[in-house]
Amino acid sequence: MEIAKQFGIQPILLLAQVVNFLIILFILKKFFYKPIVKMLDDRKNKIEESLKNSALIEEKLAATEEKSAAILDGARKTAEDFIGDAKGEAQRIAAAAAKEAKAQTEETLKKAMEQISSEREKMQKDLEAHMLDLVAATVKKVLGRSLKEVEKKSLTEKSLSQITKNI
C-alpha cells in the first residue's frame, strides 16, 4: 500500500478520527440538535396556538359586541315602553284630575246656586212678613182701625203681588 503510506494513512489514525467524529455526533445529537429542534417546534406550536387563540378571541369579542348591542337595544325598548306607559298614565291621571276638578266645581257652583236661591226665598219670606207688618201698621194708622183678618189678608196679598212685580 504505497499510496496509503504516501498519504499518511494509518489504521490507528483513521480509527481515532472515526471515534472522534462519533463522539461529536453523539454529543451534538443529544445536547445540541435535540434541544434546539425541540425549542423550534415548541416556538412554532406556541405561535400557531397564539394565532388560533387570537382568532378565537376576536370571534368572542364580536359575539360579545353583538350581545351587548342586543342588550342595549332591549334596554332602550324597555325604557321606551316605560316612558310610553308613564305618559299614558300621566295623561289618564291628569284627565281624571281635570274631570274631578270640573265635577267639584260644578257641585260647588250648584250648591252655591242652591244656597243663593234658598237665601233669596228666605229673604223674600222675611221681606214679605216685614212688609205685611209694615203695611198693616200703615193701614192701621191710616184707617185708624184694625182690619178684619180677611181684609188684612186680601190687602196683603194685593200689595204683595204688586211689590213682587216691582222688585
Added chain:
Amino acid sequence: MEEHIALAAEKLFSIGPLPVTNTILTTWLVTLILIGFAAAATRRVALVPSPIQNFAEFAVESLHGLVSSVAGNKTAAFFPIIASFFFFIIVGNYLGLLPGFGTIGFHEGQKFVPLFRSINSDLNTTLALALVSVIATHYLAIKYLGLGDYLKKWISLNPIFLFVGLIELAGEFTKVISLSFRLFGNIFAGETALTTVSQLFAFVVPLPFYFLELIVGFVQALVFAMLTLVFMVILTQKHEH
C-alpha cells in the same frame, strides 16, 4: 526558504500507541470548539433566545429545513448525522484558515513541523468521515428496509439486474473514495495555494485566495453533507423493479 507541504500529516508526539499528528490535535480543537459552542448555546434554552442560541437556531433550522425537504419523514434519523458532518467540516475548514495554522511549529532537524494543520488536509480525516458516512448510510438502509429488502438491492436472480446490482455495490466503494478525496483534494489544494501565494508575496496578494477558501470551505462542507443525505435517501428507498 521554500516551505513544502507534506501530503501526510506530521507526527508531533505519541499517546500510548496513538501517534498524535498535527491534524489529530486540530481535530480535538475542533471537537472542543463544537462541544463548547453547543454547551454555550443550549445552557439556557429559552423561548426568547439569547444571541448565541439565536445563532444556533438559525444554523440548525436552515439545515433542518434543507434535510427535511429531501428526506421527508426520515429527517429525524438523518438530520443529526448530516448536520454533524456539516458543522465538523466547516468549522475545521475555517479554523484551518486562521493565522498560525501551518506557520506556527518547530523544526525537527531540517524539517519544519507545524503544530496545527487543517483537519481535512489529511486524508485520514476525510477517509474516516467518508467511511462513517457510507457505513451509516448502509446501517440506515438495513434499518428502514430490513435485511431482505436491503440485500435485494444488490443481488437478483435476473442476470441483468444481478450485474447492475454488482456494479452498484462497487459504486458503494467508490463512494468512499470520491467523498474522501473530493474533500481532501479541495482543502489540501487550498492550503497549498495559500502557502505558495504567501511565499511569493505575503501582503494583500493572498487575500483573494482567502476569500476563495472561505467559499470552498463552506461549499465542500455542504457538498459532503448533501451527498451523504442523498445517498441515504436513495439507499433507504425500496428497490422497485
